[in-house]
Amino acid sequence: MAKAAPTFAIDPDSQSARMLGYLRDVLRARAMRYVDVAALMGVSEKSIKRYMTGRGVTLPVLERLCAVAGMSMSELSELAGAEDRGDIPWTTDAQEAVLAADPKSAVVLALLTNGWTVARIEREGLASISSLNAILVRLDRLGIITLYPHNRTRLRARIRSVDTASEPLRRAISEAGARVMGKVDLSDPGTMWRFNYARLGPASVTRVAKRLNTFLTEVAELSRQDMDLSGEQVKWFAVCGLLSETEVLGLKLLREGEVGPALNSNPRAKAGLAAAALPSVAQA
Structure with a gap:
């Protein structure tokens, strides 16, 4: 009788546990239920539930789970290793x-x-x-x-974000970001954007900055979860957060009392500029 393959001793902080966590994310992204995985592997749904919690997982089982998820063991191992990058x-x-x-x-x-x-x-x-x-x-x-x-x-080293990078890299990232933003067509129905001016004190500025960072962190996590999607299931999007002290264009127009001869001769254009330049009404 063939000797049964040894099972993993799953530690919640081990790489094996992280690999199973990634597998769950991948299967979820593919809209694959445990019953679907069980049918592809020729086992019961109960067995899949046990595997995904780390019980009874042998190396051959993990390889088969990877195959169902459309990835190799080595690739899954690399992705799981990414969890240690905080160090x-x-x-x-x-x-x-x-x-x-x-x-x-x-x-x-x-x-x-x-x-x-x-x-x-x-x-x-x-x-x-x-x-x-x-x-x-x-x-x-x-x-x-x-x-x-x-x-x-x-x-061996992680690239720093734009707010902590050295001056040469920060300048290169900023210039690249400006080029991307300059190419965005805000009139495109497929472009989702919101814009507003806000008069804020220091404490509120700090809160807004923290919320922007939290939002972008959540977007990065969603991107990681969707990493295994392919083809028409996934597309690249520019997602940004902007908080910059600046002059309110609409208030400047009020102070100056003039918007230029071209706009003065075009009431519709003048109204459109005013609508875009003034602080918008908060929407639910």
Whole structure:
């Protein structure tokens, strides 16, 4: 009689537990129920529920679960390892000076920092294999990643966000963000946006900034959950938060009393500008 394969000893903080957590997220993103997984694997739904809580999970079972989820064990392992990235240091000023001058490497590092694997970057066609290989070698030489055979990587430094990055990288990120925002067509029905002026004190500014950060963190988490979606199921979106001290255009027009000859001769344009320039009424 063949000896039964040993089961995992699942520790809630172990990588195995994180791998099962990722599998649950992937299956949820694919709208796959446990009963669907059970039918594909030829086992009972009760068995799947046991597996997904870490009971009775053998290596062959985990490999089959990965296959049903449309991913490899190695890819799932890399994604689960991303949970440990809170202990990984941030990029240094010297590393960021190189990244600022090499936007492609900065983009790849940003993807890796956010949980993307090299295999997924290749599969999504975000970079040619030759270009990606060169970038990975460059990041390895910078000490930002460790590059293993078959393009497996270990993150050694995470790229800093724009508010904490060094001046060269912050400038490069800001310029890229300005270019993206400059290309957005606000009149496009598919573009969702809200705009308002607000007169705020220091405490309120702090609260708004905190809420913006929370919102963007939630968006990043949603993106991670949807990472396994493909084709028409998923698209790229520009999502931003803006809080900037500025002059209210509508109030400036009131003070000056003039809006220019072109607008003075066009009452409809003048009304449209006023509607866009003044603080809007809060909507439910």
